[in-house]
Amino acid sequence: MAQINKPSEYFNTVTWTGNGSTQSITGVNFQPDLNWSKKRTAGNEHALVDAVRGATKTIYSNLTNAEGTQLSGLTSFDSDGFSIGSSGEYNDSGQPYVGWNWLANGSGASNTDGSITSTVSASTTSGFSIVSYTGTGANATVGHGLGSAPKMVIVKRLSNISSWSVYNSTLGNSNQLYLNLDWASTSSTTWNNTSPTSSVFSLSSDNGVNASGNNFIAYCFAEKKGYSKFSSYTGNGSTDGTFIYTGFKPAFVLLKCSSTTGDWQLIDTTRSTFNVCNLRLQPNLSDAEAGSDTIDILSNGFKQRNTFGNFNSSGATYIYMALAEEPLVGTNNIPATAR
Numbered sequence: 001m002a003q004i005n006k007p008s009e010y011f012n013t014v015t016w017t018g019n020g021s022t023q024s025i026t027g028v029n030f031q032p033d034l035n036w037s038k039k040r041t042a043g044n045e046h047a048l049v050d051a052v053r054g055a056t057k058t059i060y061s062n063l064t065n066a067e068g069t070q071l072s073g074l075t076s077f078d079s080d081g082f083s084i085g086s087s088g089e090y091n092d093s094g095q096p097y098v099g100w101n102w103l104a105n106g107s108g109a110s111n112t113d114g115s116i117t118s119t120v121s122a123s124t125t126s127g128f129s130i131v132s133y134t135g136t137g138a139n140a141t142v143g144h145g146l147g148s149a150p151k152m153v154i155v156k157r158l159s160n161i162s163s164w165s166v167y168n169s170t171l172g173n174s175n176q177l178y179l180n181l182d183w184a185s186t187s188s189t190t191w192n193n194t195s196p197t198s199s200v201f202s203l204s205s206d207n208g209v210n211a212s213g214n215n216f217i218a219y220c221f222a223e224k225k226g227y228s229k230f231s232s233y234t235g236n237g238s239t240d241g242t243f244i245y246t247g248f249k250p251a252f253v254l255l256k257c258s259s260t261t262g263d264w265q266l267i268d269t270t271r272s273t274f275n276v277c278n279l280r281l282q283p284n285l286s287d288a289e290a291g292s293d294t295i296d297i298l299s300n301g302f303k304q305r306n307t308f309g310n311f312n313s314s315g316a317t318y319i320y321m322a323l324a325e326e327p328l329v330g331t332n333n334i335p336a337t338a339r
Helices: none
Strands: 011-017 023-026 034-039 047-050 057-060 074-078 081-084 096-102 109-111 118-123 128-134 140-143 152-157 165-168 175-178 200-203 215-221 228-234 243-245 248-257 265-268 277-280 290-298 301-304 317-327
Touching: 011 023, 011 248, 034 074, 081 096, 118 140, 128 140, 248 290, 248 301, 265 277, 265 290
Parallel strands: none
Antiparallel strands: 011 096, 023 081, 034 047, 034 096, 047 057, 074 081, 109 118, 118 128, 128 215, 140 200, 152 165, 152 215, 165 175, 228 317, 243 301, 248 265, 248 317, 277 290, 290 301
16 A cells, blocks of 8 residues: 655645635645635534535535535635635634645546446545435445545435434444534444445435435545554543554544544644644534643654543543644655654
C-alpha cells in the first residue's frame, strides 16, 4: 500500500472570521469536494456541502432535516478553497469559523458496480468518496469507487427527515451509530449484515439508507497508510489516559463512545495548536466550541488526557477516525515530531 506523504493535499482545515457580506476562503491548497463548516462561538448548525450535490445544497450533521438550498451559504468551490455568502452558518460579522475540507474527484461519474447505479466522486489515493444514489426499498448494493473496502460509511437521506446512519468496521455489519445522536451502537440490519467490499457497500430496505424513490448521499472512507486510521480503543478513566497508535501525527480526530451514550467529539490541530488540545466541537450538537483539556497529539497517534465520559471512561469502548498532518516517516526519512 503506497503511503501518502503530504496529507494536506487531500484533507485540510481552515479557519476564518466572518464579515457579514461575502468572501472567498483560501488556503485549502486544493479545490474541495466536501466542505464541513461550523461557527465556533454561537450555536449554529454543522453544515455539509459537497460537489456531487452541488454548492448551496446543504445538510446538517446535528439535524435530521432533508437537504435544503442555502443561497447565502457556501456558494462555490474554488481552486484554493470556497466562497461564502452572508449566512450565519458561515459569515456573521466578527465571528470565528472552521471548515474541514476533503478532496475527491469533482462532481462525479456514473458507477454500475452495485445493483443500484450511483454517481461517485472518488479519490482512490486518499480513500475518500462521495456517493449519490436513489433508494429501491429492497436489499441492494451501491458502488463506492474506492478500490478498497471502506472502514466507515456515513449515509444521509436527502429527500425526507432522517437520521445519519454510520457504518464502522470495528462495530461490524450488524450494528450502527447515528451521527446526529448520542446513542450507543445499536444492533441493526441497515447494512444487510454484509461488510463493504472493494467495490460496493450493502443496504437493507431500511428507510434511513434505502427508502424507495428517495435520494441519498454517502461519504465513504477507506484506510490509507500514513494518512487515515479507523479503529477503536478502551478508556482507562485517567488523565494519564489511553494511548492510541495511528502511525502518523493526526491533524483531525473524530471519536464516539460506542458502548454507551455520549456525544461525538471533533478535535483538530488548526484550532488547537499545542498540547493539551482543548478545543472541541460536537457534530451531533449545535453547541459552541468547548474548551477543556482533551487529548495530546503525538508523532504517532494521540493520548487521552481527561476522564470525561465522552472520551475516556474506564472500560468504555470508543471508535475513532483520524486523519494525518504528516506520516510518522515520509519518503525523505525525516520523522514526524510531537508538538
